[in-house]
Amino acid sequence: MVGIVIVSHSKDIAKGTADMVRQMVGSEVKVAFCGGNPDGGLGTSVAGIIEAIDAAWSAKGVVILVDLGGAETNSEMAVEMLEPARRDRVVVCNAPIVEGAVMAATEAAGGSSLDQVRAVAEELSAG
Amino acid sequence: MSLQPDTFKSLVKAAAEQVIASALELTALDQAIGDGDHGANMKRGFEAVLSKLDTIGAQPLDEALKSIGKTLVMTVGGASGPLYGSFFLAAGEALSHDRTLPENLADVFGRGVDAVSARGRSHAGEKTMLDVLVPVLETLKTEAGRPDLIERVRATASESMERTAPMQATKGRASFLGARSIGHIDPGAKSSCLMLHAICSRLEEGV
Numbered sequence: 001m002v003g004i005v006i007v008s009h010s011k012d013i014a015k016g017t018a019d020m021v022r023q024m025v026g027s028e029v030k031v032a033f034c035g036g037n038p039d040g041g042l043g044t045s046v047a048g049i050i051e052a053i054d055a056a057w058s059a060k061g062v063v064i065l066v067d068l069g070g071a072e073t074n075s076e077m078a079v080e081m082l083e084p085a086r087r088d089r090v091v092v093c094n095a096p097i098v099e100g101a102v103m104a105a106t107e108a109a110g111g112s113s114l115d116q117v118r119a120v121a122e123e124l125s126a127g
Numbered sequence: 128m129s130l131q132p133d134t135f136k137s138l139v140k141a142a143a144e145q146v147i148a149s150a151l152e153l154t155a156l157d158q159a160i161g162d163g164d165h166g167a168n169m170k171r172g173f174e175a176v177l178s179k180l181d182t183i184g185a186q187p188l189d190e191a192l193k194s195i196g197k198t199l200v201m202t203v204g205g206a207s208g209p210l211y212g213s214f215f216l217a218a219g220e221a222l223s224h225d226r227t228l229p230e231n232l233a234d235v236f237g238r239g240v241d242a243v244s245a246r247g248r249s250h251a252g253e254k255t256m257l258d259v260l261v262p263v264l265e266t267l268k269t270e271a272g273r274p275d276l277i278e279r280v281r282a283t284a285s286e287s288m289e290r291t292a293p294m295q296a297t298k299g300r301a302s303f304l305g306a307r308s309i310g311h312i313d314p315g316a317k318s319s320c321l322m323l324h325a326i327c328s329r330l331e332e333g334v
Contacts, residue, residue, distance in 0.1 A: 037203075038171065041167070041204075043168065046201050069300060070206035077209035081200075
């Protein structure tokens with residue numbers, strides 16, 4: 001199943017979003033989260049995002065849900081720093097973080113492909 | 128022209144120390160139109176660069192710039208990490224694997240500027256660091272070889288940084304403010320200007 005990574009500037013938001021996903025979708029989908037800059041303040045960390053991708057890794061790929069601009073920029077950077085074989089199996093979704101994560105995880109739980117999971121999450125922002 | 132380790136380290140140190148010393152000023156600018164973390168983030172990133180300066184200085188130029196880029200990416204913790212990081216990573220790609228500087232420095236700087244533009248999906252005129260980097264690149268291209276090139280770069284950096292104040296932001300967190308972003312200097316434009324000025328001053332001192 002496609003894995004889910006949640007990247008927020010706030011560790012509390014990231015963790016809370018992951019908790020909601022687990023409660024609503026169950027634990028069969030791998031969900032990892034990270035939040036906070038390398039000093040633990042508000043922000044995002046490329047190293048933390050790479051670790052979360054590793055934790056949520058699945059052969060079917062990983063979708064990343066982000067909150068604000070810096071989380072997106074750092075997530076894109078993290079994806080580029082992955083080994084080439086993994087790089088094209090990870091996508092950053094253009095979707096609201098909480099709804100996007102829940103919808104993506106629900107779709108992933110049904111065994112959908114990376115493209116399908118991303119499309120379902122991104123329908124929310126196209127709406 | 129070759130760039131010896133001590134010269135290279137001196138230039139990096141000058142830029143890093145200027146950013147670190149200006150952290151509060153950068154944060155104040157960012158509090159006005161961003162999320163108020165630019166100073167602290169840049170300070171953390173450039174302190175990490177300084178802590179590795181001896182190792183970085185011993186590397187060939189291409190590797191050294193890439194090390195700076197990677198360090199910024201991994202330690203800054205905000206969008207400016209990947210943005211400045213991509214500048215140095217791409218500029219490193221444009222250099223040869225020794226200590227030789229190419230004739231045309233604008234090409235190297237230009238590769239860095241293109242990488243910032245691609246990473247931020249932005250271009251000049253959106254009230255970002257590109258509003259300093261792009262005009263400076265133009266100066267490096269058009270004024271190359273002039274005896275007063277350093278002074279021209281310094282002036283372009285200052286003037287273009289000041290010109291971000293009347294702009295309305297259409298990129299980054301400041302764009303959320305719409306017209307309220309007008310009247311404030313962009314923090315990324317300021318940090319770019321500070322680094323360029325520090326490097327210009329060190330070059331004028333003869334390093």
